[in-house]
Amino acid sequence: MAAKRPLQSRVGAADWLRTNLFSNWWNTIVSLLSIALSLWLLFVFAKFLFIDANWDRVWANLRLLTVFRYPADLLWRPMLVIVFLMTLFGASAGLSGEGTGAILRNTFRWLMGLIGLIALISLFAFPAVRIWWLLVIVFALGGYRLGRHFPAPVSRPLAWLWGASWIVTLLILYGVGPEESSSPFRLVPATLWGGILLTFFLSITGIVVSFPLGIALALGRQSRLPIIKGICTSFIEIVRGAPLISWLFIASLVLPLIIGANPPAIWRAQVAIILFAAAYLAENVRGGLQSVPRGQTEASRALGMSGWDTTRLIVLPQALRAVIPAIVGLFIGLFKDTSLVTIVGLSDLFAVGITVTNQPESLLVTGGVTREAFIFMALFFWFFSYRMSVASRQLERQLGLGER
């Protein structure tokens, strides 16, 4: 009986192949060609990745690629931010229930896998931060257990901590004391931030801030007050009327001349990113709002619920779930579009990648290291974009369950 089983499954696989790939001569040819092409591409790519590519320059520049010019003796500060955020994330994951909560836990597990890998590498290669990566793991898992076993006392402080997390992150990254001192808490101006740190900072801040702003704009556009409606509508239409790259230019070149001051470049770009994302988000949300039947509002109002409660508890949740795929798509786009800040002189991951290819030492490598740098960046962006779309698909499925 036990010996028969694998045999059966092999027959099953053969059947599957026959019906799906080799059902007729034309199908067979297409299948064979596709397989050959895939294998060849795989071979070419693998050969480059493992044999031809020269990863020395990327490896040597890992600090530049991750935090850019953030002072070497202060690397503990970005690491502290990771510890802090992962602890909160762990607690939230531990706290979360079934359904949508499971997605949070999946994401947490996946992130922990990635962090585990990084911790393992840094254990051998990066003595400066290895203790910190271990701390990340300890605290994240600790947060998870805390959330799991003490949900009641944890949930309220957790919400407050999440609310303060952005400010706390900024405070840790910026620091306090004067820049010139050798104090571990000294100021690190934003001009020194860059690489993956900046990419994450710009995109996460962009996502977090543009989300409520976009919803507010969408609601404002539906407002009965003509002034609010007019302001929101024209804002959305104007911002959507030009590509992000133009707004980055305007924010970084025209704005300083108009306001006669120079806010740091990072904030100028950040504002452009937020407003741009908010305008697009608003249009997505508006589509969602329109998809909610009138009867929902009427039923809610008929129960005596206030307009604000109706919008907040009845209309918005339905509107947002209707457009979640679009919103996640928007955020994936935003995440990748942050690389446009390169053209206003900010050193996000993409800019640093280019810089690495232009180091004199990189020019000693035959063929340069452009391909290596781009593969590194592509992997990074793909990794996180892919993860976001997986979470979005799970979320869709999960929400569909409630609606069925």
Next chain:
Amino acid sequence: MADQTLVRADAPAGGERVIEIENLNKWFGDFHALQDINMSVNRGEVVVVIGPSGSGKSTLIRCINRLEEHQQGRIFVDGTELTDDVRNIDLIRRETGMVFQQFNLFPHLSVMANITLAPVRVRRWKRSEAEERAMFYLEKVGIPEQAQKYPGQLSGGQQQRVAIARALTMGPKVMLFDEPTSALDPEVIGEVLEVMVNLAKEGMTMCVVTHEMGFAREVGHRVIFMDAGQIVEVGSPEHFFTSPTEERTRSFLSKIL
């Protein structure tokens, strides 16, 4: 209009007026949807409004909780006049339960959450209290076992019963039904009507727009026939089944009976 006799649908004298409508007029743009409506409903009365589609009967009961805004006339619900004052509107809506043709349950909330949302948010009841009341009414409409499901997992008849339980849990003084069985499959209409009949027998004040004459005959106190935005004829259910006076009424009844 002046040459026509105005038909008034006044409740019997001596009762306690829960709904009072005086000279109500409503236009949708140029369309005169409701014309000089005068009607009232006593506490404990079951009033059935019938009429062809487009006759204004839905608009009429939607005016009672201000889902539609009227332009002329006055509406009092439980002594409070419906004006632009938002506090009055909210007060009246709190005391007025409404059941819609399309159920209008909130699809993203469980049955229990659908029912307890307004009591907790509007009446400021404790959640446990609200859930207790909710279960009471779910049992009354015969589906306590569905409390944790989502509306999408229920049949149409079950959904409408949840909608009724949702309205009842708020403890309204009057219930408005806007064609509650029109969107239902024929085989489940009965279960909803049964709930409504029981409700009527318990003495709930009800204002029902429906074509279910069986319901009207069983528990209705008065029937109002509307056509083209006007009240055309008013009488007891027997009156309508045996000797309707108006030609329009006879023609309508012959179509639906």
Next chain:
Amino acid sequence: MSVRKLPLFVMLALLILAGTVFGQTLDTVRSRGTLICGVNQNLPGFGSIDEDGDFVGFDIDFCHAIAAAVLGDAEAVEFRPLSATERFTALQSGEIDVLIRNSTWTSTRDVSLGLNWAPTTFYDGQGFIVRKNSGIETLEDLDGFNICVQTGTTTERNLADTMATLDIDYTPLVFQDTNQSIAAYDDGACEAFTTDKSGLVSRQTTLRDPGEHTILDATISKKPLGPAGPPTLDATTSKEPLGPAARHGDDQWYDIVKWTVLATFLAEEFGVDSMNASSLFESSESPQVRRLLGADPDRVSALGLDPDAFLNAITQVGNYAEIYDRHLGPDTIFDVPRGLNSLYLDGGLLYSPPM
């Protein structure tokens, strides 16, 4: 040289309006304690960032020299990497004190953009790289061939102009950036690759077989350009004088930038370098050297600087030859011949007025 896009021109008017509102740059820099220098981080040899996050390069050292002259500390510089598009606005809006970002001095920029160019620190020009075994020695030999070039640059336009003048038929293959162009050339997509000569020299090392390629040099066009045309000395097809720029409206600051650059020329001319400057300050009898190093302080002080300003610049950073050799000289991977960037005494163009 660079990609120039519409937004830049849109703002010209604003720029000029903003031109003079910023007061004494020297005071600003002194009170701030650092010099903010707009630079390129992506031009090997001129400006790049090393693995430790430090800026290095030929342009970078002039930032250090100005910081040393103004503040006495070559390290008191805050580098602001700028894209080609935003560089001039950054200078106009006061975001940076001086722009040293391989920026070509042109009449438009000098006049309309409201900028002042300090003396050219590097005379660049467009060049061509070809395979040695291709037999190509002059521009005429490129007739009918593909030429790889970066799009949206003065290089692309100069190429078209020159080839039209010489009546040479060619196919341009355009790419977004230098790395792509050189890779395409290496893969054989085109017979020649053209960009600034400094760029050619620095990219040659990335070729699979650098020794198999040569930069067209001292090759005389067989056909004269015509009666009015200038004599062509080599296949260099454009003038690209690169130098520091300061904004209009602050002559004192412009003088400081200008004379710091000139001081590095003078130091090379007088044989003053980072090693001997201090002792020459004590011992030199030459009035020129004494004026340069501030032993006779009145000339340097007239600029509003401390008397030892240029002594500091030369001690901490070096004279022109030292700067050049450090980043572009024979000991570097670039090994760019001095050529036009030699002192006038050696047949080059570096010539400082007397101090």
